[in-house]
Amino acid sequence: MATRTRIQVIDPKGDVLLRFAAPVTDAVIQQLEELEARGKQPVNEPWSSPESMCTPDAEGPAADMDMQLDKLEFPQPVNLQVSSVVLGLASPVFYAMFNLPMTEGEAFRAPGSPRPFPISLPEDNGEAFAILAHVIHHRTDAIPFLPSTAMLLAIAALADKYVCAPALMPYGVLWLQRATEPEMRDDPEYGGLVGRCNLLLFAYVLDLPVEFARLSWDVLLSHRQLLKDEMHGLELPISPDHELLRHDLHGEIARRKARLRCDVHNALMEPISRVLAQLHAVYSGPSPEPEMRPTCPNAALAIGNYMALLDSYNLSPWRPQYETDSFSAIISRALEVAAQAQENPMLFFEMCTRNRCACDRMVYGDGVHLARRLAFRLGGAWKWKLWVCLDCLKNGGVDKGNCRVKHW
Incomplete structure (x- = not known):
């Protein structure tokens, strides 16, 4: 089962090669489950006599499963050739990695170190990081017109991890404007409650108060269970302990509900x-x-x-x-x-x-x-605009008088 490596050249003169694990797609998981179920089946039919039962040899189902595994097309690992200088300007985390006395930085600065220098980021989403890299390298021709809401959420997770939300802000505003156009309301990807909540969390991470207010109002309008009490009736697809959520968003929306x-x-x-x-x-x-x-x-x-x-x-x-x-x-x-x-x-x-x-x-x-x-x-x-104020939310629900969006 050979796995090929795919290299995206973000910067032809880039001195860093970021390595990501191959994404595990639902299609591959389904194929593996089907092969596993097929391998657990008995060699003989259930109605066969005990005398006809035999142990499979090396040429039997096990060998056939190996052949089937070899035929599977697994996603390719994503490798990105980028500039350490650009990454350092956009993210203080990468700046510390390349310039401060850290393991990666010392190895990167060592005489005779390979160029581009390989750095493995197995926990990150390679496709989302590719979009992020295109944005901070100003590769406008390669930036998608409108990523899916799940991809935007993955990009937000990277922006939060590497503290580079300001570098994403212009395109974040543009993506949210496109995703909230009136014609997109009938699109389940962007107009449904799950999609709107993903966009809301994206605006939260990128600190976009106007977009956050508008999306919170849309989420509230699309909410159901009007007659339930405010807490038990709140059924948002965002978990209260989501890794990107650090404030009481559920409580604020519940009060407005x-x-x-x-x-x-x-x-x-x-x-x-x-x-x-x-x-x-x-x-x-x-x-x-x-x-x-x-x-x-x-x-x-x-x-x-x-x-x-x-x-x-x-x-x-x-x-x-x-x-x-x-x-x-x-x-x-x-x-x-x-x-x-x-x-x-x-x-x-x-x-x-x-x-x-x-x-x-x-x-x-x-x-x-x-x-x-x-x-x-x-x-x-x-x-009516009973939206959630992002500044008040991040101040623990307290209006300090310096909110960037006018209150309801």
């Missing part, structure tokens, strides 16, 4: 709440006369129709779909319902003509349309 959940619920219930509040204010005035102030039939009819409308569109809090939909889906559906129902006369409430009704002193002298109230209440929902 609780506020957004209340805002969405209040927006749906506000049209009827205002009507009921006015009726109650009149009913419980200085001289309440319950027998003389019956419930207004116009208000009862409008409120009943409004609640039936919400229920038919699964916007009632007791509906299962309301509990499982994302914030974005709930808001979008509510705005659509409000737009369609604004001309529905059954949702319009005005003072009735009965004598001494509960509505005869309401402030809504010309009536109120419940669907229009819903549209008004949710009209700026996409601008």
